[in-house]
Amino acid sequence: MRSPEPGALPLLLTHGWPGSILEFRDVIGPLSHPVAHGGKASDAFHLVIPSLPGFGFSGKPTARGWGVGRTAAAWVELMRRLGYGQRWTAQGGDWGSAITTALGFMQPPGLLGIHLNMVMFDPSAEEIANATPAEQRMLDDAKRYQNEFAGYMRLQSTRPQSVAFSLADSPAGIAAWVYALFQDVSQSDGEPENVIALDHLIDDIMLYWLPNAGPSSVRFYWEAAHEAGTAMPTQPMPTPTGISMFPGEQVRISRRWAERRFADLRFFAQAQRGGHFAAMENPPAFVDHLRETFRSLR
Template sequence: MTALVAPYPIAVAQAELDDLARRLADTRWPDAGTVADHRQGPQRERIAALVARWQTGYDWRATEALLNGWNSSRTEIDGLGIQFLHVRSPQADALPLLMTHGWPGSVLEFRDVIGPLTDPVAHGGDPADAFHLVIPALPGFGFSDKPAAPGWGVGRTASAWASLMSRLGYDARWAAQGGDWGAAITTALGHMRPPGLLGIHLNMVMFQPTDAEIADATPDERRMLADAKRYETSYAGYMKLQSTHPQSVAFGLADSPAGLAAWIYALFQDVSDSGGAPEDVIALDHLIDDIMLYWLPNAGPSSARFYWEAAQEMSKPMPTGPMTLPTGISMFSGEQVRLSRRWAESRFEDLRFFGEADRGGHFAALENPKVFVEHLRETFRQMR
């Protein structure tokens, strides 16, 4: 590790936690809405229960210690400070693996897989499957810096991640993994093919089926198309807003912890494999941990702007050819945007692994960590 990389212990001032407690206590609640389910957004009683736990039973200091125990570090790349976790395996020859989260996730999205991936022996696995993990917070997310000018979208972030791996001494041999925005960035890395990148794994694939694929869809593929359409029509309002006018919601995200919590909770409710009750599959304290990584650094507004940046990129020519780098893909049954193996084979020329899971949704590493780990191990066994 070079002098350009430094430890970054997280130590939130008690005054900030006291301010949060006051704001939570002073929450001005909306009325309950006109439907009992979450078609209009999160039910008031669910957010009230989350806020009550946040006020009376939640312990940020335990999470702070957890993050610091995973070697919280920081470096500056292309003028922007990037905070990341760097968890080295006890196995000296472990494969370096870059893991990228999305929105409204965080570096804590991978909390339950860090141990099995870095130390497989301690979790009943094979030492040959060990990884050194690099888990950065996206620009404007968590404790990474907030961009002060336009331009930090998917492509620039992918370039920064390649620089990060080189800076850590991993440019001879490494791999990358991602879902959500992490999938877009990991895919961009695959097309870039920076030095040492030997393959990628995705637990979401951003794609548009062709007219021919739609016309020729199997029954399973028709269900995938129906789920994607439901996501677009019923669940994607946040994306349309953040892609066009992110500052319109920024003031509420910055000022109200309950408002921020509801905005984030809504997506966990909609796209986790939980039947609308994300706390049934992800511990409530873990959901609050994730919200805290937006509240404490005031990253709600800047993370929303990542969608605007990506929208500007998508208005320009993008890579259209198939991926030639070795790839593994996992499809979790509760993910809203899925593709079949045959659709994947037409887009990834060197598809080394395609796995399906009968449980888990958009937040795969949190919802079904066991299968997530198994799929990563199988993918990269074929590339080491």
């Protein structure tokens, strides 16, 4: 999606599971044509929104190895082929966060900065022992997520083919599997249609059902779990970074914890509402945070 503004900055947006490229439908206009949405021309972006390998409109991998690292490398080549390799930025949540983080550590030519609306990290023993009340709530929420809601993740990381049959053979099966995750990780009290239009939820499910992407998409978990070199980096992120925390996100990080892990933290904000699917649940905050993050990097 090219912006009409000549000075627009290329921005790569990466979704996760069970999301899709449709997560970004409500932010495409404000990001690519800000003037038409009450913004400034200087904040315009050219948008690149690819489906992950095995998802949506992307092809299904025919060989092993399409995990986080290989996908990040493919995104670098994609931006180069599109003519954006000299100056570009990247954003992601869920698997998009892992891939965007990998890009930040790769430091490919032309990557000016990244933005994350979920940060994957392992708190240290010292951080756990000295957590503030707010940080303790973050730790408690993450633990509750792992204990009560992460069963799908363990299954898809170890036995993806076990669930693949129901996702391929039954529209009700894939609808239930995807909808359950929207229930668990959106800020909706278990009713995701209260914060995300029902048509949008159905469209997302259909983008798994119609191309039979259910089986190939859940396999991404297995690939990511079995690829080499995926341990959490011990050194700080060198690439300029912006971070947005949404209150309904199950995995959150405090600013002081983020400052230890990101050497050039350009932006950090906590939104008033929204959850795991930030671009769908709170599009205005999502857009504003991206503009703020990358404004100083243009």
